[in-house]
Amino acid sequence: MLGFPKPYPEELLYSTVARAGVHDGETSPKQLLDQVFLNRKVIATVDLPSHVQSIAQQYPENGEPSTASLIDQHTLLPIYAPFMPAERVLKLREWMTGSSYGAVHLASGIAASRVKAKNNLYVCKQCLLEQQSIYGEGFLHRLWQVPLVKVCPIHGALSRTNIELDSEHRHTFFPIDSVERINDVLIDNQDQVFAKQSANLLNNYCEGISYSQWTLFYKRFAANQNYLNGSRIDHAQIRETVVKFWGKKWLEGVGLHPVDAETSWLKSIFRKHRKSFSFAEHIVAITALSEGQVNIAYAIQEAASLKVHLDSASTRMPQTDVIFESPTSPDQLQWLALLSECSPKLARNGNKALYARLYRNHHDWLMAIDLAFHTESSVVNNRVDWPQRDRQCARELKHIIESLADYLDAPHLSRTFLIHQLNQRATIEKNLSRLPRCEFLLSKYSESTTEYQARRLVRAYLVMKEKQKEIKRWSLIREAGLSDERMTNLVSELLTEILRD
Template sequence: MDGRGREMINFLPLIYEDELLFSVISRYKQICGMESKRALEMDLFKIYKRMGRKSVLFPQYLDTFVSNLPPTSKLSIKEIITNHTMYPFYTAMLSEQKSQSVFIAMEKGYGKCIENMVGMAGSKVKSTNYLRYCPKCYKEDLEEIGESYWRRLPQVPGALYCPTHKVLYKDSNVVITDCRNDFYCVDEDTCNTEVMMDTNPNQFMLLNLRYMENVSYLFKQHVIKKDLTFIINFYIDRLRERGLASKGGKIYIERLIEAFLSYYPSDYLELMQSVVDIEKEANWLRLFVRNNNKNRSPLRHLLFLQFLGITVEELYSTKSTTGKQTILLKRTPLFDVEERRKQWLMIIEKNPGVSRSQLKQIGKGLHTWIYVNDREWYEEVTPRTRERKQKAEIIDWEKRDEGCLEFAKSAVERILNAEGKPIRITPSTIRREIGVSRWFNHAKLLKTRQYISDVTEDIESYRVRKIVWAIEEMIKQGEKLTVYKIQLKAGFGGGNKGIKDIIIKTIM
């Protein structure tokens, strides 16, 4: 007991680097031989009522937990939150004020889901459904320290590969999203040492390992927070340097989307829960670079920084930004009015019979100045010559429609018969296969538009086709069919419950 007669716990297991507090408590429970989850919570937190939702990622009531540790313990609330929870990742792109609110909620107890505070609830980027692990890390831990533990790094959305062993992370049997779940250790009941076969292109691993470098930095460095306005202005400055924004900071959004999709393969973006649908005006990338107060997933911030060729360290070390700015140009006249008039008359004299629009092209700059500042004189001296308009070619839209329809059918056939992982059939992929631009969507191409509409795959149909392809490929190669292996082969990662349900229905 302490001086006030309150019982304390006698010990706490040695805490490993990057270990989740959930993992520490799980090992404590195992060492003590406790069967009751309720008794465990009472022992550690001294809370006589239900604790409400318990989060694996964002534990609460940490002030009570720390005060209940042995007097010799040097473990602080700050150390727990910054080194043994997901706080550093999910608050990395939040302001200092919002981050502090999350910190206090974990310290004092919020009574509600902290995931809502960090923007996870409304985000399209979801956390994993199961605690994840690296099978090689697990095996090495058993050999070197006799036990293993739940690390933070595999729980990050978009974490596909272990940076140490360069193998795919795996789902354990421990559900991460169930607040009623018990505390489970990393052992033979929840994990195994089998390394999953990696069917992704090598490029995916290289892209993801760079992503993981930035994630690791966020966990290891206690960064000084930047507010969202600063971050968006930082992006604009970097886009300006790459020619993807004007001097004033206006973003050339179509160029940006094209460059982004050239950098990231679409299948990789699907694994990262960040597909950019160019058919939608409000796709996430368009909204991402707008200066508004909406939460953005840290995953997408890191994707965008990686696309720009910038580390997260460079963002946080930047002291000031410019962002959008008004460009004021001071114009100094090179000639007086008389001199300009002489030059304009010379152009007219040397180019008899040409139209005003042609004179404008010949005397670029000079024409603009005279037209704006000496309009009356311009009208007096500049001849009017009517250009004879060429008769526009009459298009036989019915004939063109038939030809385009054949192009579209051939393109769809090539897409369906292409080797490798299936490609989703959409208006954009059909156009890319043919090598044409948006004119292919012309309203007068009735049959073509109708055909494209008929063959366009919704996302569920496309997923089923990828799953069927994966099953057929695995059968050809003599691989054992499991839901998890099929999911990886099809390129969905291992934590999507909806995909698992589709696979089960397909193979039954």
């Protein structure tokens, strides 16, 4: 399409495409899809659109803006990327570049998340007036569409519009002039705080933070904000602060009121991370504990800068992530050197003065380190060099995982399946507690039932499409070897989405 408009600062790509249609005088949605994407099946997606490359190709002169910068600056990826494992972000970016068959939403965890995407388009009427006077036309600002955001930080309450995003008009990019405002959203003071933190997220793209880094970040954060009870996290106190800061009503309104149970998201976020938490959960926890003082973008940079050593004792035991300070004093270094040779008990008996100094000055650190080394020396069978065995098996495991990663036909990559591909599977299975690297790889890469079923569904879809078979619900299920009874909820959502495309 000639003269395709460039996106304005913070404009959603959805809005840029809609403007392109207006500039070109293109009134038929299908024609617009043909012109921009050469594909009439493209869905007008607001948050994490696919086919971004087709948009980048509209700017042939100097290749700017690039696909990557369009994704970073004109989609909602920045609110998800800092909280997902690096390889998942990479996959998402690939899918957003090309086509995704609904996989983007599944992989980003939006479908599974407590925090749902908005069902309607939202606008700030004051911003629209200002855009009109500056640019001569209005456009959709990214922040308006961020889940749970109800206000424009400058002007106040957003307005809900008549444009439903999951409706039969899924292939239409609605121009801003065709949008009707239905009502202003009801807001509280907390909504201002939440919207500002969300804006901070959008403006500071970051990715590649591991679960271990987030785990360590929250342990340190709790310590720095004085939420420790001895060397333990004071979950009760944290919950009290969060509820007091945000208010029960507001938290319930956004679906994040932390229950007083082991399964509460708030407890989990201060424990070892095994899954991604949503941007909203991070904002709620970090803002409340710092009494609004810590910018979420700063917290993310902090987490990204943390060094987590896979080869230190700390990964052997989750609780040794509680090393709040890096060992920099001569006493600490001397203690570590001693522990590499003997048990904490022997080290203590032989160096009472050193132990006493550490006890006084670095208590939490000392407890965590001793616990790690103590457990290891008392449990481990010394005839086997477990760290070495661990490294060797982890290499083997990594190789297996890599060779299967892009293989759509692979069997269910469950923990058991992966272990059984290893040469010494029986030993490994029985001694996983001594093999932290292997354990880490297994928990990171083994596939859940949902992930496996989703993969089969996508594979079946691609096969049928390639053979140009007519895709019906029953035929797709049969090709994928699934059944309604066994299908998980998420997969049946994905199925509905695929069929709608």
